[in-house]
Amino acid sequence: MSKNLIEVEGLSKHFDLGKGRILKAVSDLNFQIREGETLGMVGESGCGKSTAGRTILRLYEPTAGAVRFNGTDITKLSGGKMKAFRRDMQMIFQDPYASLNPRFTVTDIIGEALDIHNMAGSRAERKKRVEELLDMVGLNPDHATRYPHEFSGGQRQRIGIARALAVNPKFIIADEPISALDVSIQAQVVNLLQDLQGRLGLTYLFIAHDLSMVKHISDRVAVMYLGKMVELADSEELYANPRHPYTQALLSAIPVPDPEVEANKERIVLKGELPSPINPPSGCPFRTRCPIATEKCALEVPALVEVQKGHFAACHYA
Amino acid sequence: MQPILQVKDLQVSFQVRGGEVKAVRGVNFEVGKGEAVAIVGESGSGKSVTAQTIMRLIPSPPSIIKSGEIIFQGNDLTRKTDKEMEAIRGKDIGMIFQDPMTSLNPTIKVGKQITEGLIKHQNLSAKEAKEQGIEMLKLVGIPNAESRFNQYPHEFSGGMRQRVMIAIALACRPSLLIADEPTTALDVTIQAQILNVMKDMQKKFGTSIILITHDLGVVADMCDRVVVMYAGKVVETGTKWEIFQNPQHPYTRGLLRSMPRLDQKKNEKLIPIIGTPPDLIKPPAGCGFCARCDEAMRICEQVDPEVTQLSDTHMSRCWLLHPMAQEVKSS
Amino acid sequence: MEQVDEKNVVEHLKPENFQKIGVDEKQAEIIQRESLSAWRDSWERLKSNKFAMTGLTVLILIVIMAIIGPMISPHNYYSNDLYNTNQPPSADHWFGTDDLGRDMFVRTWMGARISLLVGVAAALIDLFIGVIYGGIMGYFGGRVDAIMNKFSEVLYSIPYLLVTILLLVVLEPSLWTIILAIGITGWINMSWIVRGEIMQLKTREYVLASRSMGAGSARLLFRHLIPNAMGPIIVTLTLTVPNAIFSEAFLSFLGLGVQAPIASWGSMINDALTGWMYYPWRMLFPAFFISLTMLAFNIFGDGLRDALDPKLKK
Numbered sequence: 001m002s003k004n005l006i007e008v009e010g011l012s013k014h015f016d017l018g019k020g021r022i023l024k025a026v027s028d029l030n031f032q033i034r035e036g037e038t039l040g041m042v043g044e045s046g047c048g049k050s051t052a053g054r055t056i057l058r059l060y061e062p063t064a065g066a067v068r069f070n071g072t073d074i075t076k077l078s079g080g081k082m083k084a085f086r087r088d089m090q091m092i093f094q095d096p097y098a099s100l101n102p103r104f105t106v107t108d109i110i111g112e113a114l115d116i117h118n119m120a121g122s123r124a125e126r127k128k129r130v131e132e133l134l135d136m137v138g139l140n141p142d143h144a145t146r147y148p149h150e151f152s153g154g155q156r157q158r159i160g161i162a163r164a165l166a167v168n169p170k171f172i173i174a175d176e177p178i179s180a181l182d183v184s185i186q187a188q189v190v191n192l193l194q195d196l197q198g199r200l201g202l203t204y205l206f207i208a209h210d211l212s213m214v215k216h217i218s219d220r221v222a223v224m225y226l227g228k229m230v231e232l233a234d235s236e237e238l239y240a241n242p243r244h245p246y247t248q249a250l251l252s253a254i255p256v257p258d259p260e261v262e263a264n265k266e267r268i269v270l271k272g273e274l275p276s277p278i279n280p281p282s283g284c285p286f287r288t289r290c291p292i293a294t295e296k297c298a299l300e301v302p303a304l305v306e307v308q309k310g311h312f313a314a315c316h317y318a
Numbered sequence: 319m320q321p322i323l324q325v326k327d328l329q330v331s332f333q334v335r336g337g338e339v340k341a342v343r344g345v346n347f348e349v350g351k352g353e354a355v356a357i358v359g360e361s362g363s364g365k366s367v368t369a370q371t372i373m374r375l376i377p378s379p380p381s382i383i384k385s386g387e388i389i390f391q392g393n394d395l396t397r398k399t400d401k402e403m404e405a406i407r408g409k410d411i412g413m414i415f416q417d418p419m420t421s422l423n424p425t426i427k428v429g430k431q432i433t434e435g436l437i438k439h440q441n442l443s444a445k446e447a448k449e450q451g452i453e454m455l456k457l458v459g460i461p462n463a464e465s466r467f468n469q470y471p472h473e474f475s476g477g478m479r480q481r482v483m484i485a486i487a488l489a490c491r492p493s494l495l496i497a498d499e500p501t502t503a504l505d506v507t508i509q510a511q512i513l514n515v516m517k518d519m520q521k522k523f524g525t526s527i528i529l530i531t532h533d534l535g536v537v538a539d540m541c542d543r544v545v546v547m548y549a550g551k552v553v554e555t556g557t558k559w560e561i562f563q564n565p566q567h568p569y570t571r572g573l574l575r576s577m578p579r580l581d582q583k584k585n586e587k588l589i590p591i592i593g594t595p596p597d598l599i600k601p602p603a604g605c606g607f608c609a610r611c612d613e614a615m616r617i618c619e620q621v622d623p624e625v626t627q628l629s630d631t632h633m634s635r636c637w638l639l640h641p642m643a644q645e646v647k648s649s
Numbered sequence: 650m651e652q653v654d655e656k657n658v659v660e661h662l663k664p665e666n667f668q669k670i671g672v673d674e675k676q677a678e679i680i681q682r683e684s685l686s687a688w689r690d691s692w693e694r695l696k697s698n699k700f701a702m703t704g705l706t707v708l709i710l711i712v713i714m715a716i717i718g719p720m721i722s723p724h725n726y727y728s729n730d731l732y733n734t735n736q737p738p739s740a741d742h743w744f745g746t747d748d749l750g751r752d753m754f755v756r757t758w759m760g761a762r763i764s765l766l767v768g769v770a771a772a773l774i775d776l777f778i779g780v781i782y783g784g785i786m787g788y789f790g791g792r793v794d795a796i797m798n799k800f801s802e803v804l805y806s807i808p809y810l811l812v813t814i815l816l817l818v819v820l821e822p823s824l825w826t827i828i829l830a831i832g833i834t835g836w837i838n839m840s841w842i843v844r845g846e847i848m849q850l851k852t853r854e855y856v857l858a859s860r861s862m863g864a865g866s867a868r869l870l871f872r873h874l875i876p877n878a879m880g881p882i883i884v885t886l887t888l889t890v891p892n893a894i895f896s897e898a899f900l901s902f903l904g905l906g907v908q909a910p911i912a913s914w915g916s917m918i919n920d921a922l923t924g925w926m927y928y929p930w931r932m933l934f935p936a937f938f939i940s941l942t943m944l945a946f947n948i949f950g951d952g953l954r955d956a957l958d959p960k961l962k963k
Binding site: 059 | 680686858859868
């Protein structure tokens, strides 16, 4: 088994909203990502998955905990050293419209990282590298002088990928990279991400709410609920044998594009809605909607424990 | 079955600087009584423009209905005045939108937004309307309907707001409900709740539904028939069984192949549809899908294919279905 | 692609029509529309707005005349000619003369120079102090923002006229005193606009993306945030500049501004007050040009706002 590239230990991010209200976006995350693997992270809006991604990259300063990259705790690094680490860790964003500066040409968007890290000696070298990157993501290098708004959503997302690749990173966080794209385009981007992983030996944290896509691309999958990780397992195992009642409900809620499956499916429809992360329920965060909750769930917070080799779940009854 | 809505050769364009975007280029389909029809397609396929044109909700200019008829219960909606349309909207045709945040008026109490239509279209007294409004809120599954009736939209969560939207849209028992991506902005567990509410309502009131969506999973769950749109045209229609089990247009096939499935084996690669949809300011001469179709033939770039009727309910627009295409293939 | 006669093809379908051509991946990604930057797009929109273009043309003509006006006349702005006082417009004095026999044509365009100089100064103050001050408030937020914002609020609460009069206690009335007064308070509005804009922009994903690549504050502020706030900044400028021009005219009219023999539209109107019933042209020309400049700025600014931010247009 390959070594851990990323180790997240007790990572929390709380936002102070003033007046004593604290939004616990992410609480006490513990997990590892192995070199060359894709870890999927799923959950519904407000579960803290995007905050987790941004905190791991230190776009938000963590409230507590450590993020080790190849053994170095990056949460303790000062400006200059952190900047050097930023070359190794990159991010692909959700919104292909908002994530590209509308006043930059494609060359400048992709070239910016090269400028920041002084990686291009001359303008010609910079141009050559940008064209190489565009080609790598399947875009026409002749379009390098165009502006983002001239591209389609899928093409823009490729520009975002090219930008992330410019500094030769080892680890990429893809934060809902396909949820804003059309179905016919999603597969293009996912295939591209998989190809690049094979060619460049990348490690991914793939954040999404689309469970079928996460299953497709990930080696292991983590399920988040209300800022906590409730289940973590190999993707095949998680889908075949979900242990946490939330994961079970989530899996059954996905409509499958096959009328035969849909006609015969008994769907677990959860009651109620996501509680507010400002005022989360006591004990297990899921107990307010859980079909099997008991008194114990209100009193004790279930820990994420290994219920089977490599399969973790945070439920008293898993 | 008598259709309650027939869309015939509908063409809608938008005037923009630099030309005319031909968003809908000759669309034909019909909706039967009590039937749920899905219109699927990607952004820019013209599916939303078609729906909003039926409701006459797109301002003109910039949009122009170039030609076609929209026959709803025997009347052509394209000829109605704005005033006449107002009487139809809400009463005979209800609509729910994608974004439950912006489709409710934030300054008016939820109850008032429901009873407004009842008072206007059904001449109910305020008291009767309130009773019916509360009844509707209960039907769509809002707990404590009596007290929720007097709350403002911001006091509701996204899923609850979408339930309120459904209650408003169905309050006057319209015979047709147009739902434009009603669950796209919602999480899967909430989506499952909303789809259940819509199915219940359909059963209860016998409402016909047009569901605009890009999610084929939702289609398989909800709908009887499917209309597949691409580049402003209907490329295939059929029952959901025909579309999912025997797709005849390469675009429909591509869509189904490009989606991962939970029961798929690991490391099985997705087969994407390459490229991007055409720019409808300059639509291609032949088939709109030609530039992205891996089965494209010479004729496809030259001439737009006609409709091929495959069964009573199944039709597709593709040159591959021409007898000569089969001959060439097998020779 | 060659043009084909559709009808002919359909009527005489041949097997070769059905030859498979497949799909070219590179071809499928080609963009057909003409390339257009956001600035070009705005310019195109502005060009199609007749009112705004008229305003722009008038402004350009005023600038040209301010430059060449005093040169094309044989007269100068300061020489008295006591034999030719209060002359109506004539072939020799195109706009007539004033009570000291000075040529009104030359004085009007000298006045335009003063007005434009004040306008340019106000714009520079807005850009250098207002934009940077506002940018820093918006970008850093928190305590930095609270302190800087309080300071600007205090400054803003002092009336402009009071500032000018206080300055005049220490300094001689002159053009520079006016510019200094503008420099003290004129940029505050701009800084608030920029602050609000930056606060919105800094949460955009492209800013996060740049941060995740290791970009520092200066790069984020000057390469990403301020360029994207340029629309509101320019629109604010089109309001500040005519305001400053009017302030100068007003102060000069009160005698608190430029001193004789230098001509300003405001001081010229003041000079003309005494005999305006008999020599109306002495008031008419400066008054007309100051109104024209204001009007041109306003309609141009309006068009510019629409062009830069099409969302505001209904």
